[in-house]
Amino acid sequence: MRGRLPISLLILTAPVVFGQRNRLPTDAATVEAGKQIYMGSCSGCHGATGEGSQGPSLLSGRASRLPDQTLVNSIKNGLPGTSMPNFPMGDEKITQVAAFVRSLTAPAIASRVPGDAERGRVLFFGAGRCSSCHMILGRGGHPGPDLSNIAAERTVHQIRQSVTKPSERIAEGYRGVTAVLKSGRTVQGVAKNYSNYSVQILDGAGKLHLVNRDDIATVDLKDASIMPPVANTTDANDLIAFLAKQSTRPQGGSNQ
Amino acid sequence: MKFALALFLSFTAFAQVSPEAIANSPNADWLTYHGDYSARRHSPLKQITPANAKSLVAKWVFHIEGAKKLEATPIVHGGLMYLSNTNELYALDARNGRQVWRYRATGAKGTRVNRGSAILGDKVYFATADCHLIALDRSTGNLIFDVEYASFDAGYGTSIAPLAIRNAILVGVAGGGSGQRGFVAALHPDTGKEVWRFWTVPGKGEPGSETWGGFPAEMGGAPTWTTGTYDPELNIVYWPTGNPWPDFYGGRRPGDNLYSDCVVALDGTTGKLKWHFQFTPHDVWDWDANENPVLLDATFRGKPRKLLVQANRNGFYYVLDRLTGEFLHAKPFVKKLDWTSGLDDKGRPKVDPSKIPTPAGTRVCPSVRGASNWMSPSYDPSTGLFYVVTLEQCDLIVASAKEPVPASGFRGTGNEGIPTEPGKFFLRALDVLTGDIKWENPMPGPGIMWAGTVSTAGGVVFTGDDDGNLVAVDAKTGKDLWHFSTGHSLFASPATYMVDGKQYVTIAAESDVFTFGLFDAQ
Numbered sequence: 104m105r106g107r108l109p110i111s112l113l114i115l116t117a118p119v120v121f122g123q124r125n126r127l128p129t130d131a132a133t134v135e136a137g138k139q140i141y142m143g144s145c146s147g148c149h150g151a152t153g154e155g156s157q158g159p160s161l162l163s164g165r166a167s168r169l170p171d172q173t174l175v176n177s178i179k180n181g182l183p184g185t186s187m188p189n190f191p192m193g194d195e196k197i198t199q200v201a202a203f204v205r206s207l208t209a210p211a212i213a214s215r216v217p218g219d220a221e222r223g224r225v226l227f228f229g230a231g232r233c234s235s236c237h238m239i240l241g242r243g244g245h246p247g248p249d250l251s252n253i254a255a256e257r258t259v260h261q262i263r264q265s266v267t268k269p270s271e272r273i274a275e276g277y278r279g280v281t282a283v284l285k286s287g288r289t290v291q292g293v294a295k296n297y298s299n300y301s302v303q304i305l306d307g308a309g310k311l312h313l314v315n316r317d318d319i320a321t322v323d324l325k326d327a328s329i330m331p332p333v334a335n336t337t338d339a340n341d342l343i344a345f346l347a348k349q350s351t352r353p354q355g356g357s358n359q
Numbered sequence: 360m361k362f363a364l365a366l367f368l369s370f371t372a373f374a375q376v377s378p379e380a381i382a383n384s385p386n387a388d389w390l391t392y393h394g395d396y397s398a399r400r401h402s403p404l405k406q407i408t409p410a411n412a413k414s415l416v417a418k419w420v421f422h423i424e425g426a427k428k429l430e431a432t433p434i435v436h437g438g439l440m441y442l443s444n445t446n447e448l449y450a451l452d453a454r455n456g457r458q459v460w461r462y463r464a465t466g467a468k469g470t471r472v473n474r475g476s477a478i479l480g481d482k483v484y485f486a487t488a489d490c491h492l493i494a495l496d497r498s499t500g501n502l503i504f505d506v507e508y509a510s511f512d513a514g515y516g517t518s519i520a521p522l523a524i525r526n527a528i529l530v531g532v533a534g535g536g537s538g539q540r541g542f543v544a545a546l547h548p549d550t551g552k553e554v555w556r557f558w559t560v561p562g563k564g565e566p567g568s569e570t571w572g573g574f575p576a577e578m579g580g581a582p583t584w585t586t587g588t589y590d591p592e593l594n595i596v597y598w599p600t601g602n603p604w605p606d607f608y609g610g611r612r613p614g615d616n617l618y619s620d621c622v623v624a625l626d627g628t629t630g631k632l633k634w635h636f637q638f639t640p641h642d643v644w645d646w647d648a649n650e651n652p653v654l655l656d657a658t659f660r661g662k663p664r665k666l667l668v669q670a671n672r673n674g675f676y677y678v679l680d681r682l683t684g685e686f687l688h689a690k691p692f693v694k695k696l697d698w699t700s701g702l703d704d705k706g707r708p709k710v711d712p713s714k715i716p717t718p719a720g721t722r723v724c725p726s727v728r729g730a731s732n733w734m735s736p737s738y739d740p741s742t743g744l745f746y747v748v749t750l751e752q753c754d755l756i757v758a759s760a761k762e763p764v765p766a767s768g769f770r771g772t773g774n775e776g777i778p779t780e781p782g783k784f785f786l787r788a789l790d791v792l793t794g795d796i797k798w799e800n801p802m803p804g805p806g807i808m809w810a811g812t813v814s815t816a817g818g819v820v821f822t823g824d825d826d827g828n829l830v831a832v833d834a835k836t837g838k839d840l841w842h843f844s845t846g847h848s849l850f851a852s853p854a855t856y857m858v859d860g861k862q863y864v865t866i867a868a869e870s871d872v873f874t875f876g877l878f879d880a881q
Binding site for chain 2: 238240241245246249251252255256276295296298300301303305309310311313315350351352
């Protein structure tokens, strides 16, 4: 029987959908001004981080994919037939709010992130043991998600969620699994896929086990992430600052 | 027993893929786009035979959401199938089609189709539409490197399946229709760093540059958009090249336009040119020579020879000596061929001047799509037959002397087709040495298919047909044995492999890959 999997598997949320953006300002001052207005006027319905409550989420779904101009118009004029009122606050403020809303779904590589990225790098490959499960450009271990291009594929918010609350969302293909085969052997890792007929397990050494369910006595799929949360705020900020730089292309994601 | 099998799978999924293993493919695995280095696409698997082919049933279908036109032949190794689509690669459990991982090149530009991947060591490789070579850990899909080898912003793009040889991953580019300068590049398997590059249009003052009449090399075309072949013993790469640019008007590029419409023989270590053979000098019909250069050894006119054969888009089946590039033989493999009265003893065509495209339009056979195209043929040494999908069609081709501007969509104008003469596809079996047609299997249909063949030691040839069927025919006679309607049009060539002792046949079709095996009663 194999030993326990190494800890610190970073579990990430669904990909960001990027498109039809870059016309609204992205500078920190505008975004911050927009945040102040948002907290006063919008967060009651859409949540403090755009996660949605009475109103829809601004982080996923249709609202996250609106073209810039449609977003501006929706804030300015409201959406008749819904609970979304109009906000007669002048074009400059509308633009600021829209810029903040947009920043919620911008890829991390295009976002300003507090934290010490260099200290985050040292933590990632050192004492934090992140790289015992995660790889960046071939450096690191298995079976966690590859993070080589994470800053182009996820928002800062999503990365933060994965670092500090990894069990809130577990990416497809990264649920912990323990399968006991009829032979008595135990295979442990993450379930890249599973059905009533087969399970594909990637173990901590990076080995794939393609197993038919006929050969399996029991399968235990874990609901919680096998990655422990990063509890220390400074460590989390520094790791996030480091991860927010990991993009394989200079314009990572923004042109898709 | 089953436990032992699971262990075996784990082991095979972890072993390194060596150039020697690739040279011995295909067997249970299918390790290159062509199945092997020679593009014979002939599998030693023989579980499926003419006697039992009627018992083939669908085993699984894998759907790619949003895929429009899958054109890849997948690679299969260690129980995993690697299937590429535009800017993405999937690893599937080859027994049941379950996705194991997917890599998406986020931010890649361009939307060209993708024809496949390569495998070497512990990595799989594929090229994005914007000419980045991506190397992934083949078990996990983790990114090892992402390296640009040509500039999308300068007009380059690619759909190529890379070719892995010892110490190099070979890639090519599109550009015959948009005025880029073609090349074959060898990139290091561990880093993506360029090892060598062969330009298919010579630079100013270089040998061959005199064949362009001063036309700028940077716009010359001669793209390398299909995957070449490789002789590991000779360490020679054989790469086919495309048309010179502009496609249909040659007035500004007087001469043969080397090395367009050629096969170039390159040293595998240095990329130095050993020889070239040009099929269509000064091409003004957009015929390319990008059809697979198939390598085989045989006794030709009483002498053992290392041969290279190609069913060229211009309508001729060619036999060359692959050591020297010597022209040995050619024969038309379509009836609709009128641009030349024949070839001289060096293989150079005598072009009918009335078949040079004009602004008013010129009727030419074969059509621009060609007598065959990039759809893969196969060669079965036991029957001595070369199985190739052919198109009988003519075109009205229009030329324009307009000033050419690269990457502007200008191609010197193009083909208009002849509505009253729709194209008709045939699967043909040619005698590999003479090019004589031994049998043919006509394909009714709309004339749009783009699927090739795979032959097997079981005596069955698989192909796609023009109505979207995967078809099994008897290798000796061409007789229909079995078919399955995919409900899609076919733009890919099939492959065959074996996992857990069971032979599978697979073909990509528009948005899905379909995989078949013999009916299993248990």
